[in-house]
Amino acid sequence: MKKISAIFLSLVVGTIISSGVFVTPVSAVSSPSLSPSPSPALPVTSSSTDQLSILKEKYRVQLQTYQSDYQAFLVAKQQYIQLQTLTSLEEAVRATRQVLLSRTDVLITYLTTSRISFDQTTGIELVVKQKELTDLDQLLSDLITYRAHVESALNRAQIAAAVAEFMPLQQRIQTMSGNIQSLIVYGKVQSLYDKTNSVKDEIKVYMNKKETDALRLSQKQRGMEEIENTLQNSHGFLQEILLSVHQSILGDQEHQSVGGTVSYSQISDPLGQAYAGISRTLNFLKEILQS
Amino acid sequence: MRSKPNQEPLDILTNQTLFSTEEPIFEEPPHFGVPQSDLLAIEDLKKPFYLRPVFWIEALLGASLMLIVFSLLFAQSRGQILKPRAVKQPTQQQEQQSVGFLKRIDELNQNFQDADPTKSSLFFPPVDMTIALDEQNTSK
Structure with a gap:
């Protein structure tokens, strides 16, 4: 009888122990794949980056040359005013021609650098970007033509004509520079918003799949709602800027005739608000992931 | 006064107040046996094991245990019971994935620094836009 009981008990115990063999390890339970997709690569080619480096170095050298020529121009001009001789006039015309050339070189290099940076910047509406690039190319072409005129100017009258020719170019250069800088800053923030929004959506799906504790899930969902509200506010500010850019650059014929102006002061306030909202969103997202 | 030796029950032997004349005649002697139990009856020990109640109680318990174990195994094989517990711990x-997201947020933070609207690498060059030889047109 004892033998039968012992056999029976060992059978039961053996069954329990052997059941452990079939228990699936906890870590082996797989969840649906939700690996974060790799972040999209920036459309920056190495050749563009190299070109930018070369242009920046060229700009630095040209600026030094301009500063030297400008000092020489001031001295020559002062001597001509004081001496009123033909020699001093000749020297003043030569110095003016030289400084006009070096200034044009600086401006051409600066605008070329701006063009490459602007072209590389994502987050700008294609229509706006194309319009500004076309205008910028036209301006660079006009500057190159202007430089040729200055180079061929050899007397006082021709120099005076070159100075007069530069007047309308000056306004276009300053307007274009302001537009490009504002749009680059806006584009960077808009691109950052787009990426943050994309990451937010992926984290939201991941969080709903991962979290099984109802209380924690509810807490995280409330956090996610706050993130979405913050991002929505940033989106509103960016839309405000976009509307302003549209009105200025792609607006009526009156605006187009003067090239359209997007000043930084015009967009700085909403841009700062959108930027701060994105900053808060990134901090919130990190907090949710680490909790 | 003497009692018969073959008729000496306990009380007769111990009760010295009894006399031989008061000796009960044809009375059954008292029985001094072990108290009987329903479960551990001496008769039961002599029975085959399958007729003993203890065997059936053990068998019932064992069968119940086996039923529970096999039910758990069956349910687990279909992924119905242990799965929620497994999901509680992050795999x-x-x-x-979490590390990947954190890395992407760090990259976005770097982009965030680069996108600071108050910082620009494209400052307008410090050049005099009003250079002219004639004095009336010259201004810095």
Whole structure:
């Protein structure tokens, strides 16, 4: 009888122990794949980056040359005013021609650098970007033509004509520079918003799949709602800027005739608000992931 | 006064107040046996094991235990019981995903620094836009 009981008990115990063999390890339970997709690569080619480096170095050298020529121009001009001789006039015309050339070189290099940076910047509406690039190319072409005129100017009258020719170019250069800088800053923030929004959506799906504790899930969902509200506010500010850019650059014929102006002061306030909202969103997202 | 030796029950032997004349005649002697139990009856020990109640109680318990164990195994094989407990702990894949997201947020933070609207690498060159030889047109 004892033998039968012992056999029976060992059978039961053996069954329990052997059941452990079939228990699936906890870590082996797989969840649906939700690996974060790799972040999209920036459309920056190495050749563009190299070109930018070369242009920046060229700009630095040209600026030094301009500063030297400008000092020489001031001295020559002062001597001509004081001496009123033909020699001093000749020297003043030569110095003016030289400084006009070096200034044009600086401006051409600066605008070329701006063009490459602007072209590389994502987050700008294609229509706006194309319009500004076309205008910028036209301006660079006009500057190159202007430089040729200055180079061929050899007397006082021709120099005076070159100075007069530069007047309308000056306004276009300053307007274009302001537009490009504002749009680059806006584009960077808009691109950052787009990426943050994309990451937010992926984290939201991941969080709903991962979290099984109802209380924690509810807490995280409330956090996610706050993130979405913050991002929505940033989106509103960016839309405000976009509307302003549209009105200025792609607006009526009156605006187009003067090239359209997007000043930084015009967009700085909403841009700062959108930027701060994105900053808060990134901090919130990190907090949710680490909790 | 003497009692018969073959008729000496306990009380007769111990009760010295009894006399031989008061000796009960044809009375059954008292029985001094072990108290009987329903479960551990001496007769039961002599029975085959399958007729003993203890065997059936053990068998019932064992069968119940086996039923529970096999039910658990069956349910687990269909992924119905242990799965929620397994999901509670983050798997290695989930950890990797979380690290991946944190890495992307760090990259966005770097982009965030680069996108600071108050910082620009394209300052307008410090050049005099009003250079002219004639004095009336010259201004810095």
